[in-house]
Amino acid sequence: YPDLRRFMLALTSFHAGIYIVIVLAAVYAEQVMGFDTEQNIILISIVNITAAIGAFGFGHLQDKLGSIRTLLFTLVLWCIAILTAWASYDITTFWLAANLIGVALGASQSASRALIGLFSPPGRYGEFFGLWGMCVKLAAIIGPLSYGIINWLTDGNHRDSILTTLVFFIIGIIILLTV
Numbered sequence: 001y002p003d004l005r006r007f008m009l010a011l012t013s014f015h016a017g018i019y020i021v022i023v024l025a026a027v028y029a030e031q032v033m034g035f036d037t038e039q040n041i042i043l044i045s046i047v048n049i050t051a052a053i054g055a056f057g058f059g060h061l062q063d064k065l066g067s068i069r070t071l072l073f074t075l076v077l078w079c080i081a082i083l084t085a086w087a088s089y090d091i092t093t094f095w096l097a098a099n100l101i102g103v104a105l106g107a108s109q110s111a112s113r114a115l116i117g118l119f120s121p122p123g124r125y126g127e128f129f130g131l132w133g134m135c136v137k138l139a140a141i142i143g144p145l146s147y148g149i150i151n152w153l154t155d156g157n158h159r160d161s162i163l164t165t166l167v168f169f170i171i172g173i174i175i176l177l178t179v
Contacts, residue, residue: 004119004128006179011112012135014075014172016143017082017165018108021101023144028085032158033094043098050102051109058107067118071111072176077104078169086162143168 029035029043054074062070081100088094113132120128143165151161 001119003179004131006175007115007119008131008135010172010175010179011116011132012139012142013168013175014078014108015112015136015139016146017078017168017172018105019140019143020147020162020165020168021082021105023140024147025098025101028158028162029094029098031156033088033091043095047098047102047105050099051106054103054106055110056106057103059110062111062114067111067115068176068179071108071115072173074104074108074111075169075173075176078108079166079173082162082166082169086159086166 025047026035026040026044029040035043058070058074061073065073077100081097081104084100085094085097088097116128116132117125146164146168147161150164151158154160
């Protein structure tokens with residue numbers, strides 16, 4: 001299953017970026033944008049709503065464009081969102097980035113699940129979704145750990161550290177283009 005292998009590599013890469021955002025969004029908002037606890041709770045709530053909208057909306061788009069094209073589109077959206085968050089110095093721009101992240105979060109996760117379903121031969125769905133889960137768990141370690149290392153190497157510069165996320169999405173795009 002060479003396409004599955006390449007997809008799993010792409011999945012591990014872009015999910016590392018996703019997990020950086022999931023684990024460290026509130027820290028970034030607090031340390032870089034000056035959010036307090038209440039603002040972070042509102043931020044996380046709104047991002048969850050836009051993630052649901054992204055999953056639903058891109059699900060319809062996926063029916064028209066196909067799973068790989070849709071996933072590529074969502075990964076480009078992730079790159080735009082991360083660059084917007086990195087470049088934001090005002091709350092309005094950061095909220096725009098957060099909502100783009102929400103849409104991309106829901107869309108990329110639903111598209112990647114659909115792809116693993118497409119790559120799974122009949123009767124082996126459990127096995128292939130297990131591999132998918134293993135890649136996602138590995139990404140949950142690689143992403144935040146790399147962010148932490150970059151943050152440590154840059155003396156706590158979260159703006160530089162967030163660019164680590166961008167690298168994972170770009171690598172994911174490059175590998176996904178070969179599937």
